[in-house]
Amino acid sequence: xxxxxxxxxxxxxxxxxxxxxxxxxxxxxxxxxxxxxxxxxxxxxxxxxxxxxxxxxxxxxxxxxxxxxxxxxxxxxxxxxxxxxxxxxxxxxxxxxxxxxxxxxxxxxxxxxxxxxxxxxxxxxxxxxxxxxxxxxxxxxxxxxxxxxxxxxxxxxxxxxxxxxxxxxxxxxxxxxxxxxxxxxxxxxxxxxxxxxxxxxxxxxxxxxx
Numbered sequence: 001x002x003x004x005x006x007x008x009x010x011x012x013x014x015x016x017x018x019x020x021x022x023x024x025x026x027x028x029x030x031x032x033x034x035x036x037x038x039x040x041x042x043x044x045x046x047x048x049x050x051x052x053x054x055x056x057x058x059x060x061x062x063x064x065x066x067x068x069x070x071x072x073x074x075x076x077x078x079x080x081x082x083x084x085x086x087x088x089x090x091x092x093x094x095x096x097x098x099x100x101x102x103x104x105x106x107x108x109x110x111x112x113x114x115x116x117x118x119x120x121x122x123x124x125x126x127x128x129x130x131x132x133x134x135x136x137x138x139x140x141x142x143x144x145x146x147x148x149x150x151x152x153x154x155x156x157x158x159x160x161x162x163x164x165x166x167x168x169x170x171x172x173x174x175x176x177x178x179x180x181x182x183x184x185x186x187x188x189x190x191x192x193x194x195x196x197x198x199x200x201x202x203x204x205x206x207x208x209x210x
Contacts, residue, residue, distance in 0.1 A: 004162035005080065006188040007176050013076060015061060015069070025057040029081040031189060032182040037074065052077070082186045088194060091163055094156045095198050097141035097149050108150055125151025166192040167199075 005011060005028035015022050029037070036051045052074065053062055065073065097103065106112060110126075113119050119127050123136035125147045132147060140149045153160075169176050170192035177184050 003080070004083070004159055004187055004191070005185055006162055006166045006191065008185060010057060011080065013073075013080075015065070015073060022061060024061055026055045026077055028185040028187065029055055029077060030177070030183050031186055034078070034081065034186060035182075037078070083190050087159065088190065090156055091159055091191065091194060092198060093141060093143065094153055094160055095163075095195070097143075097153055098160070099202055100140045100149075102140055103149060108148075110150060110154070113148075123147040125155065162187065163191040163195045167195045170196060 008027040008030065010025040010027060012023050013026055015024050033051060033055065052070070055077065056062060062070065062073070110124075113122060113124060118124075120131050121133050121136065123132035123134075123146065136146065136148075138145050138149065145152070166176075166188045169188070175181070175184055176188055181189060
């Protein structure tokens, strides 16, 4: 399952129903659907159920859920449909790290570290904590890191790839889904706009240095 849905593909979700757990599939919600749900959330009316149903592949299952279960389903779908502030901050941090000049040298390659036996002295995140040098410290990407910063870049590679995939459409003025911006997922909109701003800032900073 793609944790960062920039497309409206189907994603599995577990729903408890009469002491049983069913696996249902839903589409990542669009900006329009999210706005509708926010406006209907407190009313608990049939419109809210209908809005949820449109994102579910098995619409019948929601008819058997209590209001509490619908609320839980609503929150679970939103948790995957909208990027959190923490996730966006992580994206920004990893982007900055990836463009840090101090890490561009091939000596910061994982393969080089393994070949030269530097994993322990550089507190590699891929080895156990007991083996890492507790005194390791490096300033990169505007932050102080107590483990090798390359580990963070590798750890969130899926998130970064989703951002660049979204930006590929955004830069060409295209949308991954039919319609306007309100018919796109929040993941597509927020990642592409964030990456666009980060790239523009990096370019402006580079021009100042020149």
